[in-house]
Amino acid sequence: MVIPAGQQEHATVQVTLQALRAHGATALPYAVDAHHIDRAALRERLDRLTDESQPAGVISLLALDQEPLAGHSAVSAGLSATTALLQALDDAGISAPLWCVTQGAVATGRGDLLPHPEQSQIWGFGRVAALEHPRRWGGLIDLPATMTHHTAGRLATLLAPGQPEDQVAIRATGTYARRLARVPAADTSPAPWEPSGTTLITGGTGGLGAQVARWLARRGAPRLHLVSRSGPDAPGASELGDELTALGTDATITACDVSDREALRRLIDTVPDEHPLTAVIHTAGRMELGQIGELDPGRLQSVLRSKALAATHLHDLTQDLDLTAFVLFSSNAATWGSGQQAAYAAANTYLDALAEHRRARGLPAVSLAWGPWGEVGMAADQHTLSHLKRRGLAPLPTDLAIASLHHALTHDDTAGTIADVDWERFGRTFTAQRPSPFLARLMPSSAEPATSTATADDNPLRRQLSAAPAAQRHQILVRHIQALAATILGHSGPDAVPRGSPSKSWASTPSPRSSCAISSPPRPASPSLRHWSSTTRRRARSPRTWAPNSRAEGRRHHPHVVRGRRRRADRDRRHGLPLPGRRALAGGAVAAGRRGQGRHRGDAHRP
Known part of the structure; x- marks a missing residue:
């Protein structure tokens, strides 16, 4: 310990x-x-x-x-x-x-x-x-x-x-x-939230912040104060200011490092008395990709300061003000994780917790963990969007994202994830190497990973191999591995995975932003291929070289061994203490767009 x-x-x-x-x-x-x-x-x-x-x-x-x-x-x-x-x-x-x-x-x-x-x-x-x-x-x-x-x-x-x-x-x-669970739309329709006084938007000249500013201006916000590190020198800042002014809003764009507590305090002190600060919307953030093995305190600091530390300062410096809204822009990396984004996920998970912390003390707060936005944001380039779609994450149209933000404010939500998800495809990818009870309520049964209790009798691949001549078994295994990789990567069919190519090159448009990045052969969904040792996985780098390894490993993990493990696990569960009062904790997510518009409540640990 x-x-x-x-x-x-x-x-x-x-x-x-x-x-x-x-x-x-x-x-x-x-x-x-x-x-x-x-x-x-x-x-x-x-x-x-x-x-x-x-x-x-x-x-x-x-x-x-x-x-x-x-x-x-x-x-x-x-x-x-x-x-x-x-x-x-x-x-x-x-x-x-x-x-x-x-x-x-x-x-x-x-x-x-x-x-x-x-x-x-x-x-x-x-x-x-x-x-x-x-x-x-x-x-x-x-x-x-x-x-x-x-x-x-x-x-x-x-x-x-x-x-x-x-x-x-x-x-x-x-x-x-x-x-993680869907939450249906509320039966009641309270009066919609409307901006008043001054609204402070961090990251205000960035893609998400600018879209929020335009929405607030159209809803009649009296005054908007947009802050970013570059302020008026940011690309497009001058044009954005003119656009907001034309919509009838008093718009101010200021350069400020919101992770600097004293600089932020001075900025808040400049808010005029005739338009007091009534809302804070924190969209600022920085993402640096890197495996956990590559992280050090400097890289953690770079990501956490603009997202988590800035949120702490905003909370501390405004908790005594009469705010009507305190909005934190989080990410679905915090909800379910995303490969090479450990620092970013840590920063955004803190935003979700800070919202709960404020609510418990009677302060306004909502943290929204966004999926990718279609036209703006960190995942707006076509290469990344195409990659995410293959994983089951479609981009959110900006108007739908803004409508979801307004809905969360109107219904006084605390936290939630807003994303357009194909759960069957996403589930196959996400659970390729490890099962996820967290997603159990949303994943179709066909997407749930096979368990280690499978036997030869209920394994189609084993039956096919047993019936085939010895000379054909290698090709059957190669084809099966190609099909598995194609499913996990979202390809159209097995032929999209070359038989002799290394596993690192299997994605036709590889991207480090995958929630399940391939750096070694993925955990197969097939029971017969799942029990490989880490040494075997490192040595087997293509479908052609996987096949002989899978035959050897299949012999090592004979069905009676698997059944024995199951009996021991069942015995452990029988003799262990029960989990009194175990309840499902409601997470927050939304399946929107082509799969129907909806919103998921994000009070992530509800009984």
Whole structure:
């Protein structure tokens, strides 16, 4: 159990250790200096610790240290240390599942005060870790603000083998599993939200901010204050200002680094008394792509400062004002994760938690996790949009996105995801390497990944191979692997995947913004190909070279072995403690456009 140095006597640490030991685990506390952690040194320590035996699991409580990292004010020591821990585990070749534990970081209902929204960044990071490290990742568990032996016992139960959930919140009232669910349109139609006074828009000269400004001007906003790092020198800023003025709005465009608290304070002080600040819309953000293995405090700081740190300053500096709206533009990378976007997902997950934190204190807030917008935003280029469509994510028309924003403000929502999703295609891609209970309510049954309980009798590929002459089996396997890759990548058919080409070149228009980027052969949905060792996956780089490996691995994982594993898992579940009060936690998402317009409530941890 990895804990921040100096917190060995923390009540949560002690109660957790006692519970794990009471449930038969050999729990070893392992303290690291979260503020001065070194990846290489940590790897050496892990090598020494695991010289004689490998751990069955790794539990991280590093999130408990939420103090800013020295020299990186936007990055908590806990997030930086968690990143280094996962990197070091990978470097050391430790395959034990990593579970990251937070405390008071997610909301299960309006009764949750969410005292530590900063720790929620671990949840965004973890959702990407599940995609980039599907074999090593265990899951995320949030503890109540006050731990008891009873709630600690629930934690120990969740960590036992055979538990399917990987995003869970423990409370005194029960154990809550996170779920994404559609929310139907509200029956009531309250008076629509209308702008008044001054509305402050961060990232106001960017694609999303400019569209929001135009919408507000058309709705009669008296005054708009648009801020960005370049301000009036930003491309198109002068024309945008003229357009807003022509619509009858008093528009001001200012250069301001909103991650600089004092600069932001001075800007807010310039708001005139005759048009007091009544609304804040935070669209600013920066995305830098990179695998978790490439992250360091500097890269985390670069992404988190304009999104998360700026949101903190906006909250702190306006919480005593009489606001009617406090809007945070989040991303679906925070909702379900996206490959190479761990820092971006962490930043946006914090926005969702901050909205819940404000609501629990009676302050206005809504965080909207957007899918790609069609004409503007970070995913507006045709190359990226085409790639996302193959994954099942279609671009949102701007007018639909703006209408969804207005709907959320009018209906006083707290959080939600707004995206146009083909769930069957998205589900196949997203669960190619790891199942996702989180998406279970939205995925068609045909898109759900096969489980490891399959036997030879119910496996069509095994039956086909058994019936075929030995000389033809290699070609059957090659064709099957081509079909799997084509399905995962969204190609029209197996022939789009060349038989001898490396797996990295299989996407006809490769993009790093995939939610399930291919850097090694994907986890096959077929039971007969799923149990490959990591060594086999590294060596097998094309359909032609996968086929002989799959035959060998298929022999290693004979059906009776799989059935035995299932029996052991069933036994573990029977003898483990039940999950009292497990409830589905309503996440937020929307399926819109060609699959029907709708909105999903984003109170992401609802019973």
